[in-house]
Amino acid sequence: MKNLTYLILACFLFLQSCNTTKPLVNAPNDNLSSIIKDYENIGERLYKEFKSPWPNLSKEKLSKEKEALQKITNRLTKLNINQLPESDKINLDLLDLVVKDRLYHLDFQSHLFPLNSEGGFLAGIVYSLQNQRITTTEGYDDFKEKLLTLPAYLEERRMQMQLGQQQGKSSPKIVVKNCIKLVDGVLNTPKADLFFLNGVRGQTERTTEITTIIDNQILPAYQKFNQFLKEDYLPKAPEKVGIAGITEGAAFYEQRVKFFTTFDISPKEVFDIGQSEVKRIRAEMQAIIDELKFEGSFADFLVFLRTDPQFYPKTPKALLQQAAWITTEMQGKLPQYFGKLPRMPLTVKPVPAALAPNYTGGRYSPGSYERNRAGQYWVNTYKLESRPYYVLPALSLHEGVPGHHLQNMLAAEMEDMPVFRQQTYLSAFGEGWGLYSEFLGKEAGMYKTPYEDFGRLTYEMWRACRLVVDPGMHYMDWTREQAVEFMASNTALSMHEVNTEIDRYIGWPGQAVSYKIGELKIRELRKLAEAALGNNFDLRTFHDTVLANGSVPLSTLERIIKQYIAKRKKIITP
Numbered sequence: 001m002k003n004l005t006y007l008i009l010a011c012f013l014f015l016q017s018c019n020t021t022k023p024l025v026n027a028p029n030d031n032l033s034s035i036i037k038d039y040e041n042i043g044e045r046l047y048k049e050f051k052s053p054w055p056n057l058s059k060e061k062l063s064k065e066k067e068a069l070q071k072i073t074n075r076l077t078k079l080n081i082n083q084l085p086e087s088d089k090i091n092l093d094l095l096d097l098v099v100k101d102r103l104y105h106l107d108f109q110s111h112l113f114p115l116n117s118e119g120g121f122l123a124g125i126v127y128s129l130q131n132q133r134i135t136t137t138e139g140y141d142d143f144k145e146k147l148l149t150l151p152a153y154l155e156e157r158r159m160q161m162q163l164g165q166q167q168g169k170s171s172p173k174i175v176v177k178n179c180i181k182l183v184d185g186v187l188n189t190p191k192a193d194l195f196f197l198n199g200v201r202g203q204t205e206r207t208t209e210i211t212t213i214i215d216n217q218i219l220p221a222y223q224k225f226n227q228f229l230k231e232d233y234l235p236k237a238p239e240k241v242g243i244a245g246i247t248e249g250a251a252f253y254e255q256r257v258k259f260f261t262t263f264d265i266s267p268k269e270v271f272d273i274g275q276s277e278v279k280r281i282r283a284e285m286q287a288i289i290d291e292l293k294f295e296g297s298f299a300d301f302l303v304f305l306r307t308d309p310q311f312y313p314k315t316p317k318a319l320l321q322q323a324a325w326i327t328t329e330m331q332g333k334l335p336q337y338f339g340k341l342p343r344m345p346l347t348v349k350p351v352p353a354a355l356a357p358n359y360t361g362g363r364y365s366p367g368s369y370e371r372n373r374a375g376q377y378w379v380n381t382y383k384l385e386s387r388p389y390y391v392l393p394a395l396s397l398h399e400g401v402p403g404h405h406l407q408n409m410l411a412a413e414m415e416d417m418p419v420f421r422q423q424t425y426l427s428a429f430g431e432g433w434g435l436y437s438e439f440l441g442k443e444a445g446m447y448k449t450p451y452e453d454f455g456r457l458t459y460e461m462w463r464a465c466r467l468v469v470d471p472g473m474h475y476m477d478w479t480r481e482q483a484v485e486f487m488a489s490n491t492a493l494s495m496h497e498v499n500t501e502i503d504r505y506i507g508w509p510g511q512a513v514s515y516k517i518g519e520l521k522i523r524e525l526r527k528l529a530e531a532a533l534g535n536n537f538d539l540r541t542f543h544d545t546v547l548a549n550g551s552v553p554l555s556t557l558e559r560i561i562k563q564y565i566a567k568r569k570k571i572i573t574p
Contacts (some may be wrong), residue, residue: 008512025159031041032088035075036418037094053146054153055121057111057160069099086563087251090549091293091418093556098424102257105495108252112164114157115171117500118358119182121157122331126354129433131373132199140206143199147213151221165236168247173237175481175507177227178358183226186356187219192398204488210544222306227324241483242474243509253474256510261517262428262553267471272515277516278490281461288454305492311388311451315389316350316381322389323362324348326446333444340547342409346375346400356382360504361497362395364404369412375405390455393446394438396460402543403437404430408471424552429513432518433546439523458492463519465490466505466512474509521554522546525561532565541568 046065048057084092087207105111129147134140160353164170167480171179186194196214200206204298257267259435282298289301296304313319327348335342344367351359359380367375377400380387397403407430414422438459447453465487472478480502487498503514525546530537545564546557 023493032079032084032091032163035072035079036091036095036420039069039072039099039421042072052153053142053149057156062106062111066103069103070107072099074104090552090556090560094165094191094551095428097262097426097553098319098420104255104259108168108248109164109169110252112160112167113169113171113246114161115175115179117175117503118178118507120171120507121161121180122179122246123355125193126352130195130198130352130354134199134203138549140200144210144213146183147196147210147218150442153215154221154225161228161233165233169234170237170246172241172245172506173234173239173501174241175353176237176325178503178507180226180229182354182358183222183229186222187226189354190216195352201321231381240477240478241480241506244475244477248474250567253509257513258473260427260510260514262426262555263517265517267475270467270517271471271476272519273515274464274471274516277464277520278461279469281457281464282490284537285454285457285461288450288457291451299489300319302489302492305388305390305451305454308496311390313387313389318379319384319387319389319392320348320350320379321378322392323396326393327377327400329389330397330401330441330446331447332443334406337402337440337444337539337543338406338547339544340410342406342413343557344369344375344405344409344412346377346405348400349376349378350381351378351382353382356380357501358500360500361387361391362399364399364408366404366408375400375409377405383496386494388455388492388494390449390451390492391457391458392454393441393448393452394459397437397441397446398434401437402436402440407547412549414550417550421550426553427514427555428518428521429551429557430518431515432520432522432554435460436514436522439519454492461491461515462493462501462572467516469502470505470510470512473506480506518554521557523560529561529565529568533568538567538568 005229022507041066045060046056046068049351050061070097076092078098079092081089116123119126132143134143140250161170191211194214196218197207200210242249243253244255246252253267258264287297289298294301294304313322313518327346331346346367348363350356351363357381359418361380363378365376365378367373375487377396379395399405408425411422421557429439439454441447442456447456455530469478469483469486473480473483482501483505484498487493487502488495491498493501529542542561542564545560549556549560552560
C-alpha cells in the first residue's frame with residue numbers, strides 16, 4: 001500500500017488535533033484515554049511551536065518530540081493492564097508499539113538517511129503537491145507558501161544527509177542512483193507538465209505566478225540538490241546494499257523485522273520460514289505447468305510467460321480496462337464474503353508519470369471522507385512489456401477489493417476510536433490482509449485460467465521470496481545479484497519488476513517480510529476458527545471481525561479471533 005507511504009513515521013508528524021476523539025468508555029485506571037489524548041496532541045503542539053509546511057527536523061524539535069514520547073511510555077508502563085476492557089487493551093497494544101518504534105527511530109536518527117528506491121522524501125514531495133486542488137484564496141496562499149519554502153526544505157535535507165554520511169549512516173549507491181533518476185525526471189519534464197502546477201491548472205493568473213516561483217526558486221533548488229547527489233553523496237555512498245553495513249545496521253535490521261512483523265522474531269527465523277514457503281509454493285506451480293502439458297523446464301515456462309505477446313497489453317488503456325473489469329467483478333461478489341462494506345467507492349487510475357519508472361506494478365491510494373476523494377487503485381502503465389495480464393487479478397484483489405480498499409476505508413469509518421488508531425497502518429496486518437485477499441480470490445472464482453492461477457502463485461511466491469532475499473541482503477551479506485537471481489528463478493515476474501522490487505527492499509529494510517508473515521497468521525487464525533466452529537463457521541463474520549479494529553498487531557488479532565470463537569461457541573451452544 002501503499003502510499004500509506006504511507007507511513008508510520010510520516011503519520012506521526014502530521015497527527016491532527018484529538019479534539020474530535022470521543023472519550024473511551026470506563027477507562028478504569030490512570031486514565032488511558034487521557035494518555036491517548038496527550039499523545040495525539042503532541043503532533044499539533046509541536047507543529048504550532050515549529051510551524052512549517054514541511055517536516056521540521058531541527059534538533060530542538062526532535063528533542064522535544066522524544067521527551068514527550070518518553071513521558072507517554074512512562075505513563076503506559078504504570079497502567080494495570082488486567083483491569084482494562086478489551087477496547088482499551090487494543091488501544092494500548094497499538095500505542096505501545098508505535099510510540100516505542102518512533103522513539104527507536106529518534107535514537108537511531110534514521111532521518112539522516114531519508115532516501116529509498118522510490119525517492120523517499122523526494123517522492124513525498126510529489127505526493128504532497130500533485131493532488132492539490134486550489135479553490136480558495138486561503139488555500140492558494142498556503143500552497144504558495146509551501147512552494148516558496150520547498151528550497152529551504154531541500155537544503156535542510158541535504159545537510160542532514162551529509163551529517164548522516166559523517167556518522168556512517170547512508171543509503172547505498174543503488175538507492176542514490178534511483179533517486180537521481182527521479183530528480184532528473186523533474187528537471188527534464190516540460191515546465192507546463194510539472195506536478196507543481198497541478199493545483200492551479202486552468203487558473204491563468206495563479207499559473208503565471210507559480211511558474212515564476214518554479215523558474216526562479218524551485219528548479220534551481222532541485223538542480224543544486226541533484227548536483228549534491230551526483231558529486232558528493234553518490235561517490236561516498238556504500239557499494240553494499242544491506243543495511244547491516246552501516247553503523248549499528250545489524251541491530252537496526254533486527255528492530256525493523258520485529259516492528260514490521262509485530263512479532264518477536266529474528267531475521268534468521270524469517271529466512272527459514274521463507275525457504276519452507278518457497279518449496280511448498282514451487283510444488284503448486286509445477287502442478288499447473290504439468291496440467292498445461294508444457295514441454296520444457298520450470299525455467300523454460302518462466303521464459304515463455306515473460307516473452308509471449310499474448311500475455312501483455314498493447315496500450316495503457318487496455319491494461320486499465322482489464323484492471324477495472326476485474327475490480328468491478330469482485331465488487332459484485334463482496335456481499336458473499338463480508339457482512340459490512342465501506343461507503344467509499346473505488347476507482348482505477350494510472351500511476352502518476354512522475355513516479356512510474358521506479359514504481360511497483362500497482363498500489364492503493366486511500367480515499368478520504370474529509371476531502372471527498374474516492375479510493376484509487378493505481379495501475380502502472382509504464383513499460384507495458386513488463387505488465388503481464390496473468391498477474392493482474394491477484395494485483396487487483398490485493399490493492400483494490402477485497403484488499404486495501406476495504407481494509408482502509410472500513411478503518412476510516414470506525415466510530416468511538418482514537419484518531420491515532422484510524423491513522424496508523426501496520427504492514428503485517430495491512431499487507432497480510434492484502435495477500436490473504438489474493439488467496440480469497442481463488443475461492444471467489446476470480447482466476448479464470450491456469451495462467452492467472454499461476455500468476456496468483458507467482459505473487460504468493462514473490463512474497464515468500466521476500467522472506468529470503470530481504471534478510472539475505474540486509475543481514476546475511478547477500479549481493480543484489482544473488483537476490484535478483486533468487487527472485488527471478490522462482491517467480492514469473494518480469495525482469496523489470498524483479499529489479500524494481502529488489503531495489504525497493506534495499507531502500508526499505510524489513511518492510512518486505514511483513515506481507516507473508518501477516519498472511520500466514522490470518523490463514524492460521526481462519527483454520528483455528530474453522531476447526532473450533534465446524535459447520536457453524538461463518539466466513540462473513542470471520543472477515544468482519546478481522547477488519548473490525550483497523551490495523552492491529554498480529555498478537556492482538558490472535559486474541560481478538562480467539563475471543564470471537566469463544567463468543568460464537570456460546571451463541572451456538574447456550
